[in-house]
Amino acid sequence: MQTLTPEELHQQYAQTVAAYGALLPEPALRVAFAHQVDGYFRQYLLALWKAGGESVEQHQVDIYNAVWSRADSAPAALYWEVATGVARAGDFCPPAFFADLRSYDRQHATSLSRRFADQLTLLLLLFASADGGVSEEEAGYVNACSDALLEQCCLDGIRPDSPGVNAGDYVSRRTSGKSAPQAPAAPQKQTREPTQDQTQTQKQPEEEPLPSLDELLSQLDGLCGLDQVKKDVKSLINLVKVRKLRQQADLPVPPMSLHLVFLGNPGTGKTTVARLLAQIYRAVGVLSKGQLVEVDRSGLVAGYVGQTALKTQEAVQKALGGVLFIDEAYALVNQDSANDFGREAIEVLLKNMEDHRDDLIVIVAGYTDLMEKFIHANPGLESRFNKYFYFEDYTAPQLLEIFRSMCTRGGYTLSAEGEGAARKLLDQLYEDRDENFGNARDVRNLFEKAVTRQSDRVALLESPTREQLMELLPQDIDEPEEP
Template sequence: MHWHDEIETELQQMKRELKRSTNWNLDHSSDPNIEGLENVLKKLNHLTGLQGVKNEVNTLINFLKIQQLRQKKGLNVMSLTLHSVFCGSPGTGKTTVARMMGEIYRELGILSKGHLVETDRSGLVAGYLGQTAIKVDRLVESALDGVLFIDEAYALAPEGSGNDFGQEAIDTLLKRMEDYRDRLVVIVAGYSNEMSRFINTNPGLQSRFNKYFYFEDYQPEELVSIFEGICQQNDFKLLKESRKHLLAKFSELYIHRDDKFGNGRLVRNIFDQVIEKQANRLVKLPRVDRDKMMVILAEDIPD
């Protein structure tokens, strides 16, 4: 074989490897399940707030559809990455949307299962040398053909940690993401600033995680809507005056929020407090009927 033949062979091999690495999730995809996809999108659109995230998800879906169509028509497809970074405070729906992303990839025919495996540093990092890689491998295996969701992922690379087993978890995860590039989607989540620092600590993370979704804090009116949704699910009614008091409370909490603002979790905690106050009020009444048990009064809203 002449030297120019050897070069041509190497170039063809490089092209095959590049195509396989950039389009792994389209090579094995099947036809989209349009009805199933629409059902997932309905659930996504029914979530309170998150308009920016909803727009980004719809844009990604449209992009993937067109890439699949281009591939069927024999056209070149664009490089794409499904591994994502979810940035936002606790209680903003990151886990819920991550679960829906798995369902979306399943309905698009990109992932065969689309299930969600949720973990954090404690699920990935062991206390002894060599054990961390084993924990990561087990989690990755359980998430194959679905989504691995790592909450507070920045804890894997704490600031000023020096030698830390978290680095072993990162290195093992990056290796497995390459090994199973056509069977695994990884979503890492946490506070925006912390996640930016985390991704920038490692060139491997930067190359694999370049798609960001930003989950904004819920506005006071949105917090009230979430509260009303919980009421509806549990057979409670929020009166007009009660709603006014609740909106004032959420507005005050929103104005003075910090990076630990609980968003949806905060709403759930306040709902629990409201129901407790309502119970204390009801037990003092001589007679309690069905309507009284359902109604939330202004005095039931905690100060």
């Protein structure tokens, strides 16, 4: 194949994007496509190069900067940015606007989403051929990306109106002697079914049974403190159960948001409760999987235009069927900058909460005052987050109970004197608490330091007994005095 110059690639890319955009019949579809398409294709370009296993050169940087379709969005990435992007390229994530295309196809019996899958294949092949040819590894990645999109089309009943493009038909060179790094994990299609003998001989890992609702509630009750939170969770479960019963009885069910705001200081059990709540939602039939995906601002926001939507969409995809837990969510709103990328992440989140309202729960968490400002910063947030759980600071006796439980789980025992020393320290910690008070995190630090001191002490014993290996003494718990 002839090597393409960056200018030639830009021209072909821009023409292809413009031609497809002209097919979109609704203004909202055209706007979403126009604002998102370049960012996604630059991300796919990085992943394509990672699949090919080639080292990044200046020619590829020029190609990356040629992927733009609007006059005001030409990138100016430097070599190190592209090289880092290739190294960090992750799994294939369908564009956010692809869900809109499928929705339109379902309503109007069209095939815009399948046409986009074909255009994606052709454009990725264009990128791959820009350096003179398409390798087998690159073709495999292109096909895997296309298959991921077409699988979603099939699930929506969107049938093909023409045969799809097979990237393998365009392979023109092979990697020379060295094995390429594994391509980013786009879903792979199985080319052939395993034989019956193969199926019987393969050892299938046994799946652990999912915990029942009663078991999950027992775990919730076993948490230290959090009395009001426990009541709120159980009230929420009752609300969900009654809604299901009303639906079965053909009674009206008012709209209800199950997204939550967790308010409180660090170390008060917010993540632990969120993880239990994700499984509880699964047990009562609200969610299909019940996993918890935990992120903060850095897990949603990128430093370049167009990349935040990709990063946020990837987090949402991982959380589908479960709970997306956003810690310190107030950091997404920068009051000092109207152009902060955190606002883009919020818009993507709100759209996905609407598109996947039947199988995605979002929980935002952080300090009480800051979270209230965050929720009121966007009308969309106010309408979707109307349930608040307050996590109070642990009391001094509760901190001691948490310390005891850490000892038990870690295989340590507290001597009577050791418990007295821990109680004194935790009482003082609670009395002196300020805005930096870490609750259970501070207890964890105390426990880990005690274990370290105990190890230093026991290591000096010639033949320590089992009891000595387990026992924590006052000198293990107390901070050593400064000389």
